[in-house]
Amino acid sequence: MRVRTTWRRPETPVVAAALLALLAAGEVLLRADGDVRLPLALSLALGSTAPVALGGPPALSALIATAAGMLALAPFHVLTAAGLAGVVGCLYRAGRHGPRVPAALLPLPFVAYAISAPGGSDAPARFHAVLVAACAAAAAGTGLARRARETALAHSATERAIADTLLEHAARGERARIARELHDVVAHHISMIAVQAETARLTTPGLPDAGAQRLLAIGDTARAALTEMRRLLGVLREDAGGAARPERRPQPGLEQLGELVDEARDASSATTRLIVEGRVRPLGPGVELTAYRIVQEALTNARRHAPGAAVDVELHYADDALRLRVRDNGPSGGDMNGAGHGLLGMRERAAMVGGSLRAGPARRGGFLIEATLPAGEDP
Incomplete structure (x- = not known):
């Protein structure tokens, strides 16, 4: 029977913690020189580096490393470079993944000690305290800033996805x-x-x-x-689930345009005119339905975005095309960027019958919708 052994690569935090602990212990031994506080220094060195490997809450690891680093710095002055690196790593991880308030508060003991550290002849010790405080605050601040940036990017991506989904729907x-x-x-x-x-x-x-x-x-x-x-x-x-069949009726055309304009005038209590030019003649059913729906949507947009504004609906029968213009004299003129759902539907309707549509601010104010539809048979 053959036994197969699978070698698993140790995780990076464990390797980093072990390396920092060895470096911190080596620095303590080099600086000890027969100091009776050697066991305490080794314990504090281990306490400031071992939390790097902890997989629990980031705030707990940062709290342990901060306590050990603060004890090694303030009372005993045995904080090593590797121990400072461990504290910095734990504070960064707490700012990046832990609760925000503890991550912001944990560097404060180092800042307070740096402010109260004596100066004068003990200038190197004060400089060391200021350096430790700056590194701790920078680590926590960097973690918090990066998390805030990632959160903002995630929210922005979510909002864009929702907007795209709504537009597609x-x-x-x-x-x-x-x-x-x-x-x-x-x-x-x-x-x-x-x-x-x-x-x-x-x-x-x-x-x-x-x-x-x-x-x-x-x-x-x-x-x-x-x-x-x-x-x-x-x-x-049909609606989903076998809902009742909607009422069937003939599709509207240009003959019903007068009724539509009258309804819009009654609904908004504003001046709404229908102007017809050229020789009136029947067009293809699809073209008439498209023209009716474009006017209907344009009047709806005018009531929504420019309430109370006067609206002119113009039909010009040319030899080869039906030219349609709907203009309001409102101050805003509706969807000024031309990307609304109603305008998108109007463009698709015009393209469906081989025509074109343009929408935008009118030259003398208000909003203008112009469509050109083929006057021959439906394509």
């Missing part, structure tokens, strides 16, 4: 809303294809069998496409 919600509305528009057209194909097959007199078969195939294909689309996108109409 809002964008997903807007995309889901757009998908629901496009589902309704596309489903209507596919249903009309199926109905018209079936009607043509049944009502066209003298229709050849080949033509009837093709119309039947067209109807079957349209119904299959409608079924697949409802299976993939129709779930967006």
Whole structure:
């Protein structure tokens, strides 16, 4: 039977404590010169270095090292360089990982001793006391400062992650809303294809069998496409847990824009005008729905960010495009940085139908939203 031995590398604090203890003991022995306080000096040297290896609370290790270092410094004057290094290490660890108040209070005995140390002929002893106090205070302060910086960075990262999550959630919600509305528009057209194909097959007199078969195939294909689309996108109409089906109604278009402007005027008690230029004509359902939603969101933003401000909604029918402008004369003009969730949704709606949208401060004050949407068929 073979016994396999696994060698484990000792942890760094244990090695550091052992090395400091050996150095402190060597310094005590070199400085002893027959001193009867040799056992006491060795004990204090061990007390100021051994806590480096303790794995308990950092404040407890720092308290033990501070007590041993203070006794070695003040009454007996046997504090070694290795013992000072052990005290400094424990105070830094307490400031970095322990409670803040004890970490801030532990260097005070060294500072008090440095202030009260005698001067004059005993200048080297005073300098030594000041050096020890400065090292102890610097170690604790450095640990506390580094922990405060790490905490601030962690909070900043958390806030950024939360902001990114909220923005992504809002964008997903807007995309889901757009998908629901496009589902309704596309489903209507596919249903009309199926109905018209079936009607043509049944009502066209003298229709050849080949033509009837093709119309039947067209109807079957349209119904299959409608079924697949409802299976993939129709779930967006339902809430989780099988909630009640929302009320179904036709999607709004530019014909309902007057009602929307009237509602906005009544809700805000401010002047809201609808200005139409060019030859009014029906556009694609997706384009009309997009224009309606952009105006709806723009009026909502105006009421939220510039309450009481007058709003002008302008529609210009060009040959190849529908140009839409919504401007308020409020002092702030809404989301000035252009990164709000509502503006993000409007841009996505305009891009969905092949258009573009620009939002920003108006030249004469207030806030302006301009959209250009294609006036042809839906892309």
